[in-house]
Amino acid sequence: MTQAAVLEEDWKANAFDHLEALAKSGATFTADTLRARGVGEPPHPNQWGSVFGTASRRGIITKADYSSSTRKSRHGGFLHAWRGVPDAGA
Helix, strand or coil: CCHHHHHHHHHHHHHHHHHHHHHHHCCEECHHHHHHCCCCCCCCCCHHHHHHHHHHHCCCEEEEEEEECCCHHHCCCEEEEEEECCCCCC
C-alpha cells in the first residue's frame, strides 16, 4: 500500500469516528462541524461525500437540512446537514 493510500485510510477512519460520535449525540451537523472538531481536509475533496454516503447507507445518519456553503472554496455549493438515526446499530 502506498503512503497516499495509508493517509487516505487514516483520514477516512478518523472522519468516520467523529461522524459516529456526532450521530450518537443527536445533534445536527455538517462537514464543517467535522472540520471544527479537527478532522482536517481529506486527500481529495470528494472523500467528504464518501464518508457521509457510507454512514447514510449504513443507516447511521439521515439528511436533516441543507444550505449553501459559505466556504470560499465551495463557491456556494450545497452543504447538507445530517442527524443521527435514533437507535442506529442497537
